[in-house]
Structures are given as C-alpha cells and as structure tokens.
Amino acid sequence: MIKNIIAMLLLGMLLVTSCTQVPQDNGANQNFQEKELYFENIDKDPYGYINYKSQRVIKTSEDFNEVWGQTGSLKLLEEIDFSKDIVIAVFQGQKPTGGYSIEIYKIIERENKIDVFIRERSPGLNDIVTMALTSPYHVVKTQKSDKPVEFNIE
Numbered sequence: 533m534i535k536n537i538i539a540m541l542l543l544g545m546l547l548v549t550s551c552t553q554v555p556q557d558n559g560a561n562q563n564f565q566e567k568e569l570y571f572e573n574i575d576k577d578p579y580g581y582i583n584y585k586s587q588r589v590i591k592t593s594e595d596f597n598e599v600w601g602q603t604g605s606l607k608l609l610e611e612i613d614f615s616k617d618i619v620i621a622v623f624q625g626q627k628p629t630g631g632y633s634i635e636i637y638k639i640i641e642r643e644n645k646i647d648v649f650i651r652e653r654s655p656g657l658n659d660i661v662t663m664a665l666t667s668p669y670h671v672v673k674t675q676k677s678d679k680p681v682e683f684n685i686e
Contacts (some may be wrong), residue, residue, distance in 0.1 A: 547643055569646070571640040571674040575607050575621065578630060579669040585625035585682045587648075591618050591676075600680050603669055621671040622680070630662030631655025636670050646681045 581604035590596045596619055598603060603621075611620060624634040631654065638649040650670075655661045 542635060551595050566640060566642045569641050571620070571636065571639050574609065574612075574671040574673055575603070575605050576635065576670040577603075577605060578624065578633060578646060578666045578668045580604055580669040582623040582628035582644055582669060583667055586622070586623045587650075588621040588623075589681045590621060594634070600671075603671070614676070616676055617673045618636065618670060618676050619673050622648075622669065622683070624652060624668040627654075627658040627666045630666055631659050631662040632666055632668050634668045634670050636672050639672075639674055639679065641679070644679065646677055646679050648681055648683050650683060650685045652685060 565590070575588070582602050588599055590599060591611065591614060593614055596614075599619075599621055620636060620639070622634050622636060624632055633653045634636055635651045635653075637651050638648045
C-alpha cells in the first residue's frame with residue numbers, strides 16, 4: 533500500500549513538472565530602457581547637389597568622404613571618429629524653389645533598432661521664396677550602433 537502511494541506521488545509529481553512551461557529566453561533584454569540619443573549637427577543647407585531623395589547611414593570615413601563630396605558643401609569639418617560615431621544624412625531631393633527644408637529632429641535608441649525622426653517642410657501658398665532650384669539636406673553624427681536604423685518622415 534505504501535509503495536502504491538509513493539508510486540502515485542512520484543507519478544503525480546512527474547505529470548505536474550512535465551506540464552509546467554518554462555518561459556523561453558528569446559534573447560530580449562528585459563532591463564533595456566529606450567532613450568533619446570544626443571546628436572551633433574555636421575551641416576544643414578538648402579543648396580546641396582544631391583538631387584534625389586535619400587537617407588544614408590554612414591559608418592566609414594571612405595563612405596562619408598564620398599557622400600560629403602556629393603553635397604557640394606564647402607564647410608570645413610573636424611575629423612569624425614567612426615570607431616565611436618556614425619553619420620546620418622538625409623536629402624530631400626531637388627525642389628523647384630526655396631522654402632523647402634529637411635531636418636533630423638530626434639533619434640531614439642530602442643531595444644532592436646534606432647529610430648530617426650525627420651521633418652520635411654515645403655513653402656506655403658503665400659510664402660515669398662527664392663526662385664532657384666534647391667536640394668535641402670541635413671547631416672548629423674551620433675553614437676555608433678550596430679542596430680538597424682529606421683527613418684520616420686513627417
């Protein structure tokens with residue numbers, strides 16, 4: 533009789549432990565706090581030479597020199613340390629008049645990506661604008677990350 537009770541208890545414990553689910557660790561960091569990243573303006577100008585709309589994440593000095601040469605900027609720059617920083621560049625593309633602008637206004641690091649928030653503006657009907665072709669751009673640097681970057685345009 534005691535053997536049957538012990539056998540039943542062991543069988544019951546086996547059933548209970550085999551039915552219990554252990555939470556899976558999917559690699560998510562439960563302690564991650566999203567944060568707004570500091571960024572520094574490198575250049576912002578309505579008169580660039582890049583005539584197509586694009587967004588770039590630049591991680592090497594070679595890539596930066598190529599993009600920087602395409603902007604047409606004459607601004608003298610300090611050396612960028614790509615072991616610590618990345619460069620983010622946004623281009624609005626060619627526009628028929630002045631009054632257009634593009635601006636990176638916020639960068640947020642999330643657990644699995646970096647969100648870059650961009651504001652684009654165009655002239656209103658009653659705005660007085662320059663009658664010239666423009667190609668607005670904004671270039672910033674922020675701390676290095678290997679997370680994918682997602683651009684969010686307003």
